[in-house]
Amino acid sequence: MKVLIVHAHPEPKSFSSAMCATAADALRSGGHELVVSDLYAQHFNPLASAVDFSERRDANYLNYALEQRHANGAGSVAPDIRAEMDKVLACDLLILNFPIYWFSLPAILKGWIDRVFTSGVFYGGKRVYDRGGMRGRRALVAATLGGREHMFGRGAMHGELNGMLKPLLQGTLGYVGFDVLTPFYAYHVPYLDATERTEILVRWRETLAHLDSRQVLSMPSLEHFDDQFRPLTKTELEFQPVGDIDG
Amino acid sequence: MKVLIVHAHPEPKSFSSAMCATAADALRSGGHELVVSDLYAQHFNPLASAVDFSERRDANYLNYALEQRHANGAGSVAPDIRAEMDKVLACDLLILNFPIYWFSLPAILKGWIDRVFTSGVFYGGKRVYDRGGMRGRRALVAATLGGREHMFGRGAMHGELNGMLKPLLQGTLGYVGFDVLTPFYAYHVPYLDATERTEILVRWRETLAHLDSRQVLSMPSLEHFDDQFRPLTKTELEFQPVGDIDG
Numbered sequence: 168m169k170v171l172i173v174h175a176h177p178e179p180k181s182f183s184s185a186m187c188a189t190a191a192d193a194l195r196s197g198g199h200e201l202v203v204s205d206l207y208a209q210h211f212n213p214l215a216s217a218v219d220f221s222e223r224r225d226a227n228y229l230n231y232a233l234e235q236r237h238a239n240g241a242g243s244v245a246p247d248i249r250a251e252m253d254k255v256l257a258c259d260l261l262i263l264n265f266p267i268y269w270f271s272l273p274a275i276l277k278g279w280i281d282r283v284f285t286s287g288v289f290y291g292g293k294r295v296y297d298r299g300g301m302r303g304r305r306a307l308v309a310a311t312l313g314g315r316e317h318m319f320g321r322g323a324m325h326g327e328l329n330g331m332l333k334p335l336l337q338g339t340l341g342y343v344g345f346d347v348l349t350p351f352y353a354y355h356v357p358y359l360d361a362t363e364r365t366e367i368l369v370r371w372r373e374t375l376a377h378l379d380s381r382q383v384l385s386m387p388s389l390e391h392f393d394d395q396f397r398p399l400t401k402t403e404l405e406f407q408p409v410g411d412i413d414g
Numbered sequence: 415m416k417v418l419i420v421h422a423h424p425e426p427k428s429f430s431s432a433m434c435a436t437a438a439d440a441l442r443s444g445g446h447e448l449v450v451s452d453l454y455a456q457h458f459n460p461l462a463s464a465v466d467f468s469e470r471r472d473a474n475y476l477n478y479a480l481e482q483r484h485a486n487g488a489g490s491v492a493p494d495i496r497a498e499m500d501k502v503l504a505c506d507l508l509i510l511n512f513p514i515y516w517f518s519l520p521a522i523l524k525g526w527i528d529r530v531f532t533s534g535v536f537y538g539g540k541r542v543y544d545r546g547g548m549r550g551r552r553a554l555v556a557a558t559l560g561g562r563e564h565m566f567g568r569g570a571m572h573g574e575l576n577g578m579l580k581p582l583l584q585g586t587l588g589y590v591g592f593d594v595l596t597p598f599y600a601y602h603v604p605y606l607d608a609t610e611r612t613e614i615l616v617r618w619r620e621t622l623a624h625l626d627s628r629q630v631l632s633m634p635s636l637e638h639f640d641d642q643f644r645p646l647t648k649t650e651l652e653f654q655p656v657g658d659i660d661g
Contacts, residue, residue, distance in 0.1 A: 177463045178476040213460055213521040216424045229425040230604060232560070270585030271518060274460040274525030281515050296571075313479070317644055324543075324634050324643045331581050338517030338578055357477060387571050396571045397564055 168199045171258040175206045175265040175276040182356045182364060183311045187264045189368045190309070193375045202254050206275045212247065213278020219245045236287035244285065251283040260305045260378070261345065263335075266356075267312040270331040280339055289343040297388045299344025305378070306345035308336065309371070311356045328352060329384070341386040349382045415446045418505040422453045422512040422523040429603045429611060430558045434511045436615045437556070440622045449501050453522045459494065460525020466492045483534035491532065498530040507552045507625070508592065510582075513603075514559040517578040527586055536590040544635045546591025553592035554625070555583065556618070558603045575599060576631070588633040596629045 172190055176183040187203065194201050204211070217229050224237035238244045244252065255261060265276050272280070284290070289300040310332075319328040329336060329350065340347045351374050353367045374381065393399055419437055423430040434450065441448050451458070464476050471484035485491045491499065502508060512523050519527070531537070536547040557579075566575040576583060576597065587594045598621050600614045621628065640646055 177478065180475055207463065213525065215515070215520060215522075216454065228427055231424065233604075268462070268528050269524075269531070269589075270581035272524065273462060274521045274528050275462075277516075277519065277524045278460065278521030281521050284516070315642070317642070322645055324639055324645075325585065326580070330577065331585055333573070334517035334578050334581065338572065342516075357480075392571055395562070395564070398569055398571075 168194075168259045169202075169257055170194050170199050170260045170262065171202050171204065171254045172262045172264055173204045173206065173276065173279060175263075175273050175279070177207045179208075181266070181311075182353065182359075182367075183264060183266045185364070185368060186309055186311070186353065186371055189371055190262060190264065190375055193372045197376065202258070204251060204254060204279075206279055211251075211275060211279060213275045213281070215278065215281040219248065219282060221245070231281075232286040235285040236291065239285055239287040248282050248285070251279065252285065252288065255283060255301070256288070258304065260307065261301075261340075262307045262309055263340075264309045265311075267310050267332075270325070272335060284339065284343055293389065293394070295342050295344075295389070296386055297344065297390075299342060302344035304345055305348055305383075306340040307348045307378070307381075308332065308340075308350035309353075310350060311353045313357050314354060316352075316354045336384060337386060341384065347384045347386065348378065349384065415441075415506045416449075416504055417441050417446050417507045417509065418449050418451065418501045419509045419511055420451045420453065420523065420526060422510075422520050422526070424454045426455075428513070428558075429600065429606075429614075430511060430513045432611070432615060433556055433558065433600065433618055436618055437509060437511065437622055440619045444623065449505070451498060451501060451526075453526055458498075458522060458526060460522045460528070462525065462528040466495060466529060468492070478528075479533040482532040483538065486532055486534040495529050495532070498526065499532060499535065502530065502548070503535070505551065507554065508548075508587075509554045509556055510587075511556045512558075514557050514579075517572070519582060531586065531590055540636065540641070542589050542591075542636070543633055544591065544637075546589060549591035551592055552595055552625070552630075553587040554595045554628075555579065555587075555597040556600075557597060558600045560604050561601060563599075563601045583631060584633060588631070594631045594633065595625065596631065 172187055174184070174187040178184065191201055191203060215231050220234045220238055220243070222241065222243050224234055263276065265273055271277070294300060314325070318324045319326070321327065325331060332350065336347050336350070351371060391399055419434060421431070421434040425431065438448055438450060462478050467481045467485055467490070469488065469490050471481055510523065512520055518524070541547060561572070565571045566573070568574065572578060579597065583594050583597070598618060638646055
């Protein structure tokens with residue numbers, strides 16, 4: 168299996184970085200082919216802007232998605248974006264490894280998605296969800312957070328954590344076609360002692376050894392929607408495409 | 415009223431930029447005091463990193479939130495962050511005006527939140543939600559998107575749009591104490607003709623003229639949780655803190 172880990176923590180000694188190193192070791196030991204994009208270490212530019220396009224479809228008006236599509240067609244994608252795209256397109260499994268900032272991604276990882284998941288390759292027109300460009304591949308989120316597990320879930324203070332990460336789990340990874348595995352969360356990380364941290368890393372290594380039995384999150388299927396993405400029938404109006412993620 | 419608009423679109427001729435200009439004009443005409451942070455124009459750095467701290471609490475291990483708290487106490491917050499913090503702390507109404515990228519914020523605006531909503535001032539310990547640092551102030555999201563309105567809602571392809579933006583609406587703006595007004599969404603923007611765009615701008619101007627009657631989203635209240643943020647009683651376990659946002 169070809170695996171790409173995208174890692175996004177500014178501190179190399181952080182627990183998130185330890186999770187990245189543990190995953191790299193576990194996957195290499197398991198005989199898998201591994202590539203790591205360490206976004207802080209490689210000074211990845213997270214800013215979607217006009218400088219991403221050396222030749223413009225429309226030099227007077229920047230529509231970022233249309234310029235992405237044009238650049239893909241013209242073979243003029245910026246080298247730093249192209250390099251990351253090629254890594255993603257080559258992988259069987261994408262692991263996003265990051266600390267949760269404000270119940271979502273650190274900006275450097277959000278910018279990686281904004282710039283790398285280009286229109287025309289990862290998605291476009293009707294090529295979304297189970298027709299997205301990455302269909303047949305798997306994605307796994309591995310996230311650390313300061314909050315405790317009891318702060319999340321139905322009736323809990325913040326609601327479901329999968330619901331907070333819905334823009335990533337469904338709106339991004341599911342949207343471009345990945346089979347999105349149930350995320351691996353490490354709670355309360357800044358307050359754990361060494362023993363507790365080791366226990367999580369053991370559980371993380373176990374998780375990586377048994378990915379085939381890990382549950383895939385349910386996503387909308389285009390079969391249930393018409394050409395305008397309207398639900399097809401009254402019965403399908405009852406269909407709850409995001410039951411596993413909301414809450 | 416003091417209003418801060420934070421605007422995050424790379425194209426000055428975009429519809430999102432027109433919404434920003436319309437809001438600026440409407441609010442100034444209404445006698446309000448206005449400040450605009452145009453993040454692309456001011457080349458705002460979205461990257462939370464060690465260089466944000468001129469003197470470190472712990473030079474060997476970067477815990478970003480703890481360094482934020484230390485910098486606030488020591489008065490050593492980086493000048494570009496301090497300038498934005500001061501704008502937010504002075505405002506009665508914060509408007510975030512942006513195009514939706516991947517069902518969430520453009521990275522430059524996510525990084526503005528990561529760096530500006532500092533621990534120790536905006537939140538910290540039990541100072542969250544209705545005890546957050548920005549309680550008593552209001553926040554309004556004004557977002558453009560390519561998707562059509564029928565793609566969102568219960569049973570629709572992507573679920574509720576407020577649910578997709580929950581990390582921002584509840585997990586960020588609500589979390590730091592803002593009264594979060596019902597967002598203003600401009601759907602299908604790249605495909606609208608000039609008349610339709612004008613109609614949206616008229617509706618946007620109307621919205622800004624009647625903010626006092628705009629619904630505030632429901633948020634968790636600390637009254638319903640104990641010191642560990644556990645729901646207080648069985649009755650309150652049924653409490654759905656995010657009923658307006660999930661879906």
